[in-house]
Amino acid sequence: MSFDDGSGMAEGLWWQTGVIYQIYPRSFSDASGDGVGDLRGVINRLDYIVGLGIDAIWLSPIYPSPMADFGYDVSSYVDIDPVFGTLDDFDELLSQAHQRGIRVILDLVLNHTSDEHPWFIESRSSRSSPKRDWYLWRDPAPDGGVPNNWTAFFGGSTWELDEGTGQFYLHLCHRKQPDLNWRNPDVRAAIYDVMRFWFDRGVDGFRIDALWILIKDEDFTDNPEPPSQHGEGFIGGYMRPGFEDHSEVQDIVSEMRMVADEYPERVLMGEIYLPVERLVRYYGEDLTGLHLPFNFGLVTTTEWGARSASRLVATYEAALPEGAWPNWVLGNHDQPRIASRAGEADSRMAQMLLLTLQGTPICYFGDELGMRDCVIPDEFTVDPQAAAGRSRDGARTPMQWSLAPHAGFTTPHAVPWLPVDGSYPNINVEVQDVDPRSHLSLFRRLIELRREHPALHLGSQKVMNGDREELLVFLREHNGDRVLVILNFGSSVLAVDSMEVGEKARVLCSTLMDRFGDVYISSLELRSHEGLLLALTDAG
Ligand code: NOJ
Numbered sequence: 001m002s003f004d005d006g007s008g009m010a011e012g013l014w015w016q017t018g019v020i021y022q023i024y025p026r027s028f029s030d031a032s033g034d035g036v037g038d039l040r041g042v043i044n045r046l047d048y049i050v051g052l053g054i055d056a057i058w059l060s061p062i063y064p065s066p067m068a069d070f071g072y073d074v075s076s077y078v079d080i081d082p083v084f085g086t087l088d089d090f091d092e093l094l095s096q097a098h099q100r101g102i103r104v105i106l107d108l109v110l111n112h113t114s115d116e117h118p119w120f121i122e123s124r125s126s127r128s129s130p131k132r133d134w135y136l137w138r139d140p141a142p143d144g145g146v147p148n149n150w151t152a153f154f155g156g157s158t159w160e161l162d163e164g165t166g167q168f169y170l171h172l173c174h175r176k177q178p179d180l181n182w183r184n185p186d187v188r189a190a191i192y193d194v195m196r197f198w199f200d201r202g203v204d205g206f207r208i209d210a211l212w213i214l215i216k217d218e219d220f221t222d223n224p225e226p227p228s229q230h231g232e233g234f235i236g237g238y239m240r241p242g243f244e245d246h247s248e249v250q251d252i253v254s255e256m257r258m259v260a261d262e263y264p265e266r267v268l269m270g271e272i273y274l275p276v277e278r279l280v281r282y283y284g285e286d287l288t289g290l291h292l293p294f295n296f297g298l299v300t301t302t303e304w305g306a307r308s309a310s311r312l313v314a315t316y317e318a319a320l321p322e323g324a325w326p327n328w329v330l331g332n333h334d335q336p337r338i339a340s341r342a343g344e345a346d347s348r349m350a351q352m353l354l355l356t357l358q359g360t361p362i363c364y365f366g367d368e369l370g371m372r373d374c375v376i377p378d379e380f381t382v383d384p385q386a387a388a389g390r391s392r393d394g395a396r397t398p399m400q401w402s403l404a405p406h407a408g409f410t411t412p413h414a415v416p417w418l419p420v421d422g423s424y425p426n427i428n429v430e431v432q433d434v435d436p437r438s439h440l441s442l443f444r445r446l447i448e449l450r451r452e453h454p455a456l457h458l459g460s461q462k463v464m465n466g467d468r469e470e471l472l473v474f475l476r477e478h479n480g481d482r483v484l485v486i487l488n489f490g491s492s493v494l495a496v497d498s499m500e501v502g503e504k505a506r507v508l509c510s511t512l513m514d515r516f517g518d519v520y521i522s523s524l525e526l527r528s529h530e531g532l533l534l535a536l537t538d539a540g
Helices: 039-044 046-052 087-099 118-125 185-201 248-260 276-283 306-319 338-342 344-356 384-388 429-433 439-452
Strands: 020-023 056-059 103-108 159-162 167-170 205-208 267-270 327-329 360-364 460-463 471-478 481-488 504-510 518-520 531-536
Touching (some): 039 087, 046 087, 087 103, 087 185, 103 267, 248 267, 248 276, 306 460, 306 471, 338 344, 344 360, 344 531, 429 439
Parallel strands (some): 020 056, 056 103, 205 267
Antiparallel strands (some): 504 518, 504 531
């Protein structure tokens, strides 16, 4: 599909020049008043999304699901869960979004289905079921125990005994999410048909869930013991050779790309938590793989500062294959929010970084307001991953729209499925909308500048920190349009000193939203935790 989205960005494809916004539908906007967000809620908020300057929305799963993992356990790939609405509602959302120049990306959960999916029900019905091999079944170990030592991302063994047939099935996530057998060609064909079903409806792309763990070791060999020092969850910081990053996944990626290429201008983005050298392989040989394998560097970094950011940029740039389009992610529904990871001042800097670095920015709903992780009391905890001590509920609380009850997320008498964060009287759209210095105003301004400046949506990138420890400085440039980004991660005022970019500049935006006008670079000072965007006005 090709339509004029009014962005005025003539060069580059929409998923390259645009900004992608992730909506976690359960938490975005509840029109039905049952306490859970829905498609009608998203439709009602499309003008807000347009106002942000967003080009595409990615919806976390909206398919029928028993909700053991809040939609990431799919029981039908070709329908909509009633809690979110109907297929007609979806078609309306798609058409209304397209009318506004907004693309719609769906979440494709293909490592596993729900145990309530008809495929699994059939598979577990008997050892001789024609769909037995669609999932991964193993006999018990000689002592009757689990077949190997693999541990699930949600805690415990990856194996669940099916009493009826006396075999274990594999689930890398929740026990209600049995893993599909991606070595089975019928499974592949079935999922590719699912892709076509949505592409035919007009969907603009997919975010592919848990892509790097699709293929498992054929012999189900034990994983080595994890190193004594390691991270947790999807970003363990160590490899589990049993199921991570098998080279056969690359064949699947190129097959999926062929399906996407049956349609014009569709995008494939992939959830891949791997070190960059491995991650970039998902662009595929000669770029015949994913368009945007998610670069989680800014999410997984444990250090927030100029040095770590420039290291991230350098490693990523060095690893990117020729012609590969970069992308940056700041948050998602699985990770603590940026405002909680970095703090209010640095979360503004993080937005500036995300929206000015070279490549496609992927934003998480609510981060435009600086929404924080909500502290959820145990009795309200619903995330199955909480069993492994890593609840994600705090980053999934309802969008804070206004000063109304439940922050305007749902109707006054409804009970939201997760509590609304207590910060909502200050952090909400209604209040920030009219405050020219708010986080929201900053976010909108940055996107506006990104659209106006080819340097920002298309340009080259050169990091120019020199030996300045607290400053991150980089130059974006395209056909004479030159924009300098300077971020002071330090806690004191810093002088920029002269740089090899000329002397005269115009302030486009400060993260504090209070600086305008012309400046001389050699006499420029940045306040602590201030980021500045400058248009360079000397001839380049
Ligand atoms: C990754 C998703 O982002 C996460 O929310 C989900 O729990 C797992 N995949 C399992 O589908």
